[in-house]
Amino acid sequence: MKNPILLRQPGAAAVTLAAPLAALDTADAVEHLNSMDRDDAAAVLAALPVPRAVELLEQPELRDASVLVARQDLALAAGWLGQMAHDRATDIFQGLDAKHRDQLLWRLDPDTRDAIRKLLRYPPNTAGALMTTEFVAVPADWTVGRTLQYVREVERSRETVYAIYLLDPREQTLVQVVTMRRLITGEPDAPILQVAQATPPVAVDAQMDQEEVARLIRRHDLLAIPVVDARGHVLGIVTVDDVLDALIAESTEDVHKFGGMEALDKPYMRIGFGEMIRKRAGWLGVLFLGEMLTASAMQHFEDQLARAVVLTLFIPLIMSSGGNSGSQATSLLIRALALRELRLGDWWKVALREIPTGAVLGAILGLLAIARIAVWQYAGLYDYGPHWGMVALTIAAALVGIVGFGSLSGSMLPFVLQRLGFDPASASAPFVATLVDVTGLVIYFSIAALILGGTLL
Structure with missing residues (x-):
């Protein structure tokens, strides 16, 4: 923090308003402000001595700092920004709307104004946007x-x-x-x-x-x-603290994307209902259209389903297993790419690793499926018919194919997205699951036709 300049002395009412923060350290005071209504938080900040208000505003954990500054008298807001580290002042200034920025810019001292202008020239998420000029x-x-x-x-x-x-x-x-x-x-x-x-x-x-x-x-x-x-x-x-703050924000954004939605730019409880719908509806709509292809695939195999209804019992089991294996692979590869453990040119090494891995995982699940069908058949819990052994073999073979395909496609998708210039985190778990669902049905019924042809089919 720069040398403080006291712009005004707080009166008795202001001291009373800011009293709850007196006994709190900086982190607890920020948490207290975050729990308050924005108008009340802005009033509390205005009541504090300038050095204390600046100290709190400089904490990245303080939510809606730009909103709190925008609700102040322009002279007070300019005084606050002038006492902050230039990188933090730039972050807050950037969060203001155009009207407030125009009104506030010329009230800043020349050094702060020049520093903010320089830092605003750099693209977000770059070293220039993160750096401070005070060293x-x-x-x-x-x-x-x-x-x-x-x-x-x-x-x-x-x-x-x-x-x-x-x-x-x-x-x-x-x-x-x-x-x-x-x-x-x-x-x-x-x-x-x-x-x-x-x-x-x-x-x-x-x-x-x-x-x-x-x-x-x-x-x-x-x-x-x-x-x-x-x-x-x-x-x-x-x-290092600026990097950590930036990476935490970026990790949060990646988690939102991986969940199949647009990243939230505010805390969950501060997102309005309309904005929440907008952030989530787009991806849900895309995924819904993708799942329609699953219905189309099932319609294509309608005759096989009519002749062997027992196959429908295992569709959810097989599809979820393929989606789960794909999501596992995607999670591993997104993280490895983010940590620079892998490069784009390593895709073939990953493929050679995931193909046998997926096949073995599928075989393990296939053995569990065979055991389950056999136990149910012999215990009289369900009658899978005279060809239950071939049905069990079909399920096991399908699991090997679908889990193997899920692992391979889930591992390759982040490479494809990064090669096309997109964020690998966009390879969300729901997206991978939808992809595997559609292709998994084709694999399932193709294997069923090979094994059960001439018996059930």
């Missing part, structure tokens, strides 16, 4: 003692001081990075480069996807990573 950078020819003194002077206005970036004195390009631990252990008169890390600094381009940024931070065990332009000038830094 510690010093010339590479300084001493340890001079650098420490500078850190003491500016630390309140910087997002983090755990890493200090050393710049070429003339070109202002990134030369090296020194950690705070190394800095405080150095001799005051020693050159700063003497305590810097020995390996070249790890840096990213402003257009890099946030998932790749997170991978680099995890791989190199960093607390922050610099964002540089083509000439090596430091544009900003991405801190």
